[in-house]
Amino acid sequence: MRCVIARFPFDLTKSGVLESMKGVKPEQVTGASVIVGRRTYPVKQVGQVITRQDRRDFTAGEVLRAMTQLGFTCRGLPEITAAPRALTPLQQASAMLGVPVTA
Numbered sequence: 606m607r608c609v610i611a612r613f614p615f616d617l618t619k620s621g622v623l624e625s626m627k628g629v630k631p632e633q634v635t636g637a638s639v640i641v642g643r644r645t646y647p648v649k650q651v652g653q654v655i656t657r658q659d660r661r662d663f664t665a666g667e668v669l670r671a672m673t674q675l676g677f678t679c680r681g682l683p684e685i686t687a688a689p690r691a692l693t694p695l696q697q698a699s700a701m702l703g704v705p706v707t708a
Contacts, residue, residue, distance in 0.1 A: 608670075615656060622655055637680065
């Protein structure tokens with residue numbers, strides 16, 4: 606499949622990516638990742654190996670799009686959920702009594 610990464614066209618195949626990543630030790634994942642075989646790799650590491658370009662030359666989005674099109678499982682950044690606001694002592698006591706208090 607023809608994919609454009611960092612303004613360069615690449616003819617990538619799933620088997621070609623699997624072969625390229627064989628023997629490559631995965632780095633610690635801190636952001637978006639791609640599952641290649643049984644291992645989870647950071648997106649930028651996969652992009653660097655398959656394109657032989659510096660990681661600063663392409664975006665994680667370009668590699669994610671290409672890997673998704675090839676059928677690899679990709680995971681984006683974990684979503685951060687906002688912590689629920691803590692109740693004040695008055696609100697907590699009111700909730701225990703079943704009387705709502707507006708803040």
